[in-house]
Amino acid sequence: MSSLKPTNIDELSVATIRCLAADVVAKANSGHPGMPMGMAPISQVLFSKLFRTSGAGKTPWINRDRFVLSNGHGCALQYIIAHLLGYELSMEDLKEFRQLDSKTPGHPEAGHDTPMVECTTGPLGQGISNAVGLAIAQANAAATFNKEGLELFNNFTYCFLGDGCLMEGISSEACSLAGHLKLGNLICVYDDNHISIDGDTACSFTEDVEQRYLAYDWHVLHVNDGDRDLAGMAKALEEAKKVTDKPTIIRLKTTIGYGSKIQGGAGTHGAPLKADDIEQLKEKFGFDPSKKFHIPQEVYDFWHQIQERGAGYQKEWDQMFEQYKSKYPAEHAELSRRMAGKLPNGWEKALPTYSPSDSAVATRKLSETLLSKVSAAVPELLGGSADLTGSNLTRWSDATDFQHPSSQLGNYSGRYIRYGVREHAMGAIMNGLHAYGLHIPTSGTFLNFVSYAVGAVRLSALSNFRAIWVATHDSIGLGEDGPTHQPIETAMALRAIPNLNFMRPADGNEVSAMYKVAIESAKTPSVIALSRQNLPQLEGSTIEKAEKGGYVLKEVENADVTLVATGSEVAIARDAAAELEKKGIKARLVSMPCFRVFDIQPMEYRRSVLPSGQPIISLEAYTTLGWHKYSHVQHGINRFGASAPAPQVYEKLQIAPKPFAEKAEKVIAYYKKEKIPLVSPIELTAAFE
Amino acid sequence: MSSLKPTNIDELSVATIRCLAADVVAKANSGHPGMPMGMAPISQVLFSKLFRTSGAGKTPWINRDRFVLSNGHGCALQYIIAHLLGYELSMEDLKEFRQLDSKTPGHPEAGHDTPMVECTTGPLGQGISNAVGLAIAQANAAATFNKEGLELFNNFTYCFLGDGCLMEGISSEACSLAGHLKLGNLICVYDDNHISIDGDTACSFTEDVEQRYLAYDWHVLHVNDGDRDLAGMAKALEEAKKVTDKPTIIRLKTTIGYGSKIQGGAGTHGAPLKADDIEQLKEKFGFDPSKKFHIPQEVYDFWHQIQERGAGYQKEWDQMFEQYKSKYPAEHAELSRRMAGKLPNGWEKALPTYSPSDSAVATRKLSETLLSKVSAAVPELLGGSADLTGSNLTRWSDATDFQHPSSQLGNYSGRYIRYGVREHAMGAIMNGLHAYGLHIPTSGTFLNFVSYAVGAVRLSALSNFRAIWVATHDSIGLGEDGPTHQPIETAMALRAIPNLNFMRPADGNEVSAMYKVAIESAKTPSVIALSRQNLPQLEGSTIEKAEKGGYVLKEVENADVTLVATGSEVAIARDAAAELEKKGIKARLVSMPCFRVFDIQPMEYRRSVLPSGQPIISLEAYTTLGWHKYSHVQHGINRFGASAPAPQVYEKLQIAPKPFAEKAEKVIAYYKKEKIPLVSPIELTAAFE
Numbered sequence A, B: 001m002s003s004l005k006p007t008n009i010d011e012l013s014v015a016t017i018r019c020l021a022a023d024v025v026a027k028a029n030s031g032h033p034g035m036p037m038g039m040a041p042i043s044q045v046l047f048s049k050l051f052r053t054s055g056a057g058k059t060p061w062i063n064r065d066r067f068v069l070s071n072g073h074g075c076a077l078q079y080i081i082a083h084l085l086g087y088e089l090s091m092e093d094l095k096e097f098r099q100l101d102s103k104t105p106g107h108p109e110a111g112h113d114t115p116m117v118e119c120t121t122g123p124l125g126q127g128i129s130n131a132v133g134l135a136i137a138q139a140n141a142a143a144t145f146n147k148e149g150l151e152l153f154n155n156f157t158y159c160f161l162g163d164g165c166l167m168e169g170i171s172s173e174a175c176s177l178a179g180h181l182k183l184g185n186l187i188c189v190y191d192d193n194h195i196s197i198d199g200d201t202a203c204s205f206t207e208d209v210e211q212r213y214l215a216y217d218w219h220v221l222h223v224n225d226g227d228r229d230l231a232g233m234a235k236a237l238e239e240a241k242k243v244t245d246k247p248t249i250i251r252l253k254t255t256i257g258y259g260s261k262i263q264g265g266a267g268t269h270g271a272p273l274k275a276d277d278i279e280q281l282k283e284k285f286g287f288d289p290s291k292k293f294h295i296p297q298e299v300y301d302f303w304h305q306i307q308e309r310g311a312g313y314q315k316e317w318d319q320m321f322e323q324y325k326s327k328y329p330a331e332h333a334e335l336s337r338r339m340a341g342k343l344p345n346g347w348e349k350a351l352p353t354y355s356p357s358d359s360a361v362a363t364r365k366l367s368e369t370l371l372s373k374v375s376a377a378v379p380e381l382l383g384g385s386a387d388l389t390g391s392n393l394t395r396w397s398d399a400t401d402f403q404h405p406s407s408q409l410g411n412y413s414g415r416y417i418r419y420g421v422r423e424h425a426m427g428a429i430m431n432g433l434h435a436y437g438l439h440i441p442t443s444g445t446f447l448n449f450v451s452y453a454v455g456a457v458r459l460s461a462l463s464n465f466r467a468i469w470v471a472t473h474d475s476i477g478l479g480e481d482g483p484t485h486q487p488i489e490t491a492m493a494l495r496a497i498p499n500l501n502f503m504r505p506a507d508g509n510e511v512s513a514m515y516k517v518a519i520e521s522a523k524t525p526s527v528i529a530l531s532r533q534n535l536p537q538l539e540g541s542t543i544e545k546a547e548k549g550g551y552v553l554k555e556v557e558n559a560d561v562t563l564v565a566t567g568s569e570v571a572i573a574r575d576a577a578a579e580l581e582k583k584g585i586k587a588r589l590v591s592m593p594c595f596r597v598f599d600i601q602p603m604e605y606r607r608s609v610l611p612s613g614q615p616i617i618s619l620e621a622y623t624t625l626g627w628h629k630y631s632h633v634q635h636g637i638n639r640f641g642a643s644a645p646a647p648q649v650y651e652k653l654q655i656a657p658k659p660f661a662e663k664a665e666k667v668i669a670y671y672k673k674e675k676i677p678l679v680s681p682i683e684l685t686a687a688f689e
Ligand SMILES: [Ca+2]
Pocket: A162, A163, A164, A191, A192, A193, A194, A195, A196
């Protein structure tokens, strides 16, 4: 029997949450009442009996238990809990559910104003994968900073998830990895309500979830009456906490929309309950049906004690942290810096610089050199790769793998994660790693396979989370692997995501500049695209220039044309300029490693880089779509690539100095002939942005 | 004991395949010898003893067994088998492995020239999911066309897959569904070689694969000596065929790079073996080490018999099909039509048309109406949704679900698939459905979650496969669900993929036009973006005009401005034009439901739609990136959306007639003031495309 005995107040509180959820969704006239009503009991048990909160209304305590609502459509539940726990989320906020600019949007949005929301969820499967990231971050923080008798980090990560999350492949990826890593600090509750949007799960989801999680080497429990058996839920959660070398999943049988006249059916999932249904619901639970948004005073009083307990946890911890300061001043200073989100002073001095006499090197290799230096200067970097370590070159030479010590392959203080071939989970795990608050996650795959993870990448951007993708083999330059592996559309697809830096450095100095921007962009994720093949060190590149996102690599008086390119094509554009020079044609050369960073420079600067007066022609080994924003004419690849040695693919697809120079000549002649005035596209941006 | 007894010739053939694979990769100086060498024995058993091939060099037989190499990097193996089976893949082709424009690219590319390649694989996890699609298509064809004593369709789908495929979430999605659907015609072989690119799978992949597949309700077998135990492999494959109500996975323990000096290690995975290693390999197997690309005559003779057997299968089937013709002439005609890839005569008459007096309806609802009519006229349509049926409105009213009959929820002749929340697998399964050769797959999800599946979407496009996505809730117009569900970048990301129709119809006639194009585009996939909210039937829209991808909705003499928009924003642009008219400003109105289809119209037509002479301003509730190709100035949303009732989100983000009209006025004034000549962006396209 559990030591956490439910009382009558628990039942009253559960009924209160259920009715409140119905009211919140009804007032919004939109939303999902079924899950909050079904998961009210487990929420009561978890948040009032086990969950170690921050004190109410404070800066979040770093060792607080984390909670992620992977079935994020049920967020009315989470907002109600935040309100009960005394966070800055008022009854008025609950009444503003799903309204413009409220604290209570339709799905939980992290990185904005809403308390208790660690990660942005709703897109199914993301939350459980974020939770794995939070659990990894906790394990790493504990292994890095805890000292004997001073256990600064010992929090748990709790996650609710539903059938939809389990069906999404991303959850399989993340949970297989979590089992491998033996994350005993992760406790998940599966809302087994037998309903998804299409109706009974019998129509598409009949796998044995418990057996699947046993296959992942999780600790698997179930509670058969999630509607009423509060004691059973408490017992399961306590058992989960005791198993420290496996993540736990508790399969909890619930009734969706419990209490509704249509409980147990898909009808309660995604639409408000009808007024008469809410009335009978309140009557059934002994409430006055005419009262809306009602919380009995004894329920408030009950939760007030929980708030005070949370404040106590935090106070104890603060005292421990003072002891830590006196015993371990260096570690204390380091941890305080990381908690404050400040980079180490002078870290950027670790960035390598290059001159044109240095040899040609693949930018992925330059990235490896950089990581070996910067990883020492920035200990919060937490690297990894989706099973392409030797290709991405993401592992610095003295790295230790993040592994459970029993594997004998690393330990929890290791800073390199072997993600396996799991790109989507990797992206979501990076979001969890960021959300914990102490790490800067980086990860590696081929640029083409960032596409597998774009569902997580857009959530990094939406959440203002700093996740850094090292995306190698970034073009047809990868050669023989062919069009299945050669990105054509990927760069533009990523540039189209708001608040995401897509970066494509051309040489060593640009690699350093892009990492500098990526690491300093505390609220923006970055994808750094890197070449498989060697690229020369360019005359005119510096970190200072390149970190503006676009800059003049070679200025010419009275130029006939501006050539603008990125990454491996900058050297091709340079060689095209040399070809043109032989014919007496003067070409300016612009490198544009990051559209977004260029776009936020002052207009006068942007004008100086892409001025009116001569045609601007872009070159990139990708689709030309999108380049019209900066150039008059585009040279690129509006088809899929080809499997062959890289130089032959470049030649076949005309990404080479000669065809590019020929196109430039034609463009210059066209403008002369047609007498079209040469206004830079930047002028239109300037006029209307 | 299996009835398929291995003989000495089998062992000689296995050794031949192993040495040939090493030679093929060595000559290319790039590629993956390890898997082909490790899986040579199972290939020998499968393809020589069980696999029912087409006769050599013929049009593929519709009832041939299908094979998908999900670990596509090992394609040297598949090319060697195709050569041995007598398909049009010569020794010269093997020597051209990974060379420009060869039949033997670095990963298997379907829809091009290579025999035996059903689906494009290499991106991990796709192939196994394609195989599930092929198995569904077979089950549906059998249930639809087989008659007593005339079993036209009874082929199996075989699939090889490796650790990487199993780690990818897409495989979990597809295999969970395959178990649910009880696809007994699907037989997979898992190459359990304990190696992935990062080394021993102990570093990231330690789950119990057999238990996981038992959880999915698969038939699970294993063979412990995949290097030598040919009899055991034959026995397992025979057992697999006998279980008709579950898919089978055979875990086959193999040694990667078997025979190499570095066998069993990651070093054999992704790089050619060294010359001396290949020499010792050949000596070890009793070959002359100086001979390259050597196939002993007795091996050729052996496989020649297999070819003949295949020709016999096909001949028998042709005879059966003649009997079928005489007994079931209607079904025979229908099946012949579908085999020929021809649409039913006059099917397009089923497309609904509308006039402006018809009421405003959401385009997703118009799509439902259309599907109810067209699904009857085009019986090869095979629909579905990723658990959003009631939102996507993808299920026509009299549809039957595709389900195993024992579920009592449908049967195998059903034409509506309940995919569950599994978008990525849905995309790959559609590729398999197309590949079988008898179906046009359609599927539904929210536009924002097509992003989860983009890894499969780009392979539809690369493979020239007709897969149709019904992508509803296509903008901020979905309202309260908020930015986690509101696509901003998705449209442009999809437009950037070569050979993909991204479509966004504005009203009923445009919905019909887009479906017409999508269904008639036999070699191009389509994504049809549809609104959640009601949209008016527009004055000036017709199927004939809209199927050109872009057209003039309202022409005006001596216009001051052209407004161009898509989907739900066309009516907003129309209302802006009315606002402008009040001020005496004449606005042309262009609707542009599909960039790609517009781009392939004759230049004169494109010029007539977007002529020079007045500013062109675009309006779309998405990122403006990409629109510069068609417009001088863009109006859109270069940030994430917001959770609120849709009209408020539109207002907040300025996607409304008034702000758009105001912008138009500013643009007109700017051009007058700056005296910049108004050259249509189309002119630059015309000059240099
Ligand atoms: Ca459910």
